[in-house]
């Protein structure tokens with residue numbers, strides 16, 4: 001769970017207010033076109049926020065509480081940008097006057113955590129009736145969730161989904177002008193609205209959505225149902241955003257999509273993800289480019305080539321395996337075999353020898369036996385992942401896998417999970433150990449939260465290093481000698 005709070009001095013990424021000039025007078029009719037319409041509602045919200053702040057005798061505060069993936073984290077930056085522009089002071093405390101939970105529904109325990117937070121925030125709202133609570137994100141695209149909130153969490157003021165996040169300012173206004181729960185959920189998205197305000201968590205690095213939704217329908221995954229069909233942003237809009245970020249001092253960008261390797265296929269003038277990367281690389285000021293997530297079936301030779309010959313694209317590829325058993329991969333609708341995955345990993349490692357390969361693996365998918373888990377362990381040993389995120393299968397209502405009859409009992413899945421985890425940890429430790437004693441460039445991200453004498457930096461291959469240094473180095477890329485290997489991170493020292 002990440003919270004977004006105000007960091008003074010952070011610039012807004014876009015000044016869409018200029019684009020909307022003349023449309024901001026909240027006493028006029030709202031414009032129809034976007035994003036002018038949303039800037040109009042932001043101004044209107046400012047009035048509500050300042051009136052309520054006057055009435056309560058303090059500036060209104062807002063907290064955005066984020067669950068889930070990088071896409072959600074980026075969406076939360078957009079929510080924060082609108083809240084800040086509407087006059088709220090951002091905080092990370094759920095004590096805030098306005099709390100919005102940006103939810104995730106990929107695994108059931110994420111849903112349970114949200115219900116837990118709602119119970120907690122309800123007790124605060126009883127003491128402070130002026131407090132307002134909103135919910136958005138993937139979980140809200142599930143009709144059963146909306147029904148449950150409508151009946152059991154009646155104190156919630158505003159609910160919206162993933163497809164109309166761009167309308168947040170307008171919905172916020174409706175919330176202020178209504179005495180009922182406001183619910184606005186769209187089944188799909190009909191457009192991508194550009195140039196709304198964003199408040200970034202870090203001044204020196206930023207995520208950038210390059211596409212939304214997913215067309216793959218892996219049989220266990222709820223994402224295509226809650227995030228909709230694949231939609232790519234226009235390359236000009238993406239590159240323009242990267243240029244604007246570079247001008248504001250951003251040195252690292254992370255291009256985000258559920259399946260970035262199929263970027264651009266559905267555009268009016270199709271372009272490949274590798275071509276987009278080539279263009280992004282040309283932008284002065286950007287020193288590192290990351291991306292997330294890659295589907296193995298769509299990873300092209302062109303992309304491997306572009307990565308291999310680039311100084312800016314980070315030496316890290318997250319390539320979800322999910323299972324090493326071809327039989328289970330088929331049932332998962334992943335559309336590659338164990339052998340194809342192994343061949344791809346081999347090709348990547350031979351073209352880019354210093355790359356770090358990480359992965360996601362699910363254990364306990366319907367019908368999975370210990371023999372299937374052994375197949376997965378075989379892949380882990382052969383690919384030597386630098387890290388792997390292992391998950392117990394979570395049954396998501398509405399997906400084909402949830403209806404499969406051969407669900408695996410929890411204890412059997414846990415046994416497979418434990419075996420796999422031991423193997424993953426061993427491989428990752430060996431991989432990380434190979435870096436000991438080397439000097440690598442690290443982007444300094446923050447003062448170490450546990451030891452303020454240390455800075456925390458990230459290597460191109462995504463490994464973390466802690467080392468002594470001054471906070472003024474945050475946002476800079478510095479050479480660090482990797483001295484002590486602690487399994488998944490290093491203690492190091494800066495070199496001249």
Ligand code: SF4
Pocket residue numbers: 214215216217218221222223224258259295
């Ligand atoms: S590629 Fe598969 S797992 Fe990833 S978001 Fe799409 S459907 Fe879900």
